[in-house]
Amino acid sequence: MATDEPPPPTEPPPAGRRIRALCFDVFGTVVDWRGSIIDEGRALGRRLGIERDWTAFADAWRGRYQPSMERVRSGEIDWKPLDELHMESLEALLEEFEIELGDEQRLDFNRAWHRLRPWPEVVPALTDLAGRYILATLSNANIGLARNMAANAGLPWHRILGAEFARAYKPLPEAYLRSAAGLGLEPEQCMLVAAHNNDLEAASALGFATAFVARPTEYGPNQTADLEATGPWDIVVGDFTELARAL
Numbered sequence: 001m002a003t004d005e006p007p008p009p010t011e012p013p014p015a016g017r018r019i020r021a022l023c024f025d026v027f028g029t030v031v032d033w034r035g036s037i038i039d040e041g042r043a044l045g046r047r048l049g050i051e052r053d054w055t056a057f058a059d060a061w062r063g064r065y066q067p068s069m070e071r072v073r074s075g076e077i078d079w080k081p082l083d084e085l086h087m088e089s090l091e092a093l094l095e096e097f098e099i100e101l102g103d104e105q106r107l108d109f110n111r112a113w114h115r116l117r118p119w120p121e122v123v124p125a126l127t128d129l130a131g132r133y134i135l136a137t138l139s140n141a142n143i144g145l146a147r148n149m150a151a152n153a154g155l156p157w158h159r160i161l162g163a164e165f166a167r168a169y170k171p172l173p174e175a176y177l178r179s180a181a182g183l184g185l186e187p188e189q190c191m192l193v194a195a196h197n198n199d200l201e202a203a204s205a206l207g208f209a210t211a212f213v214a215r216p217t218e219y220g221p222n223q224t225a226d227l228e229a230t231g232p233w234d235i236v237v238g239d240f241t242e243l244a245r246a247l
Helices: 033-048 053-064 065-073 082-096 103-115 120-130 141-154 171-181 197-205 240-246
Strands: 020-024 134-139 160-164 190-194 207-212 235-237
Touching: 020 065, 020 171, 033 053, 033 103, 053 065, 053 082, 053 171, 065 082, 082 103, 082 141, 103 141, 103 160, 120 240, 160 171, 171 190, 171 197, 190 197, 197 207, 235 240
Parallel strands: 020 134, 020 190, 134 160, 190 207, 207 235
Antiparallel strands: none
């Protein structure tokens, strides 16, 4: 991971602003969570001789993502980092899918989210951008998860921010505003890069510049949402290579 911040860009991006930092949604935008979790499940099944529909398991695990965070956002439960929410969801799914794992096996399977693979073009494009902009996560991932993922995948973040740093899950305003403040910047000096229109809508309302990166297979071949940009985002591209060129 990079440790030194780049100098300010010499030219503004197409948005017409002097952007200092690119802030990235991670799950789905930077990494292929679905393919990675399916492969982790299949590998676990081979090791333990368990035959299950690991595609369905991955989709069900992700299906509990937003509902688990909403319990925190709504104040129903106190703050919990995503690792803990993932584990609670995993325990429920192991029972639902009738899978028996020991404690260490559960911990390791939950850490599959720390080992997610980036989309193929991501690392070269981020390496290019790291010389021109501050690169930061603005993710619902907790700091340890994001740090381990970066180390495993070679993601050159300058800063790891987002929900745990802000103590607020997106799309609550605090998640965006406290992350910008953590960079010592105003929202107008930051651009959120995301594959999800609702994430960009929340950030744009707070003054962030926005870049939509299409990930039409994030949820598999039958994905129906976020197939294209649905808002007036500053940049709309098909992948990170195009993003680096547009900036």
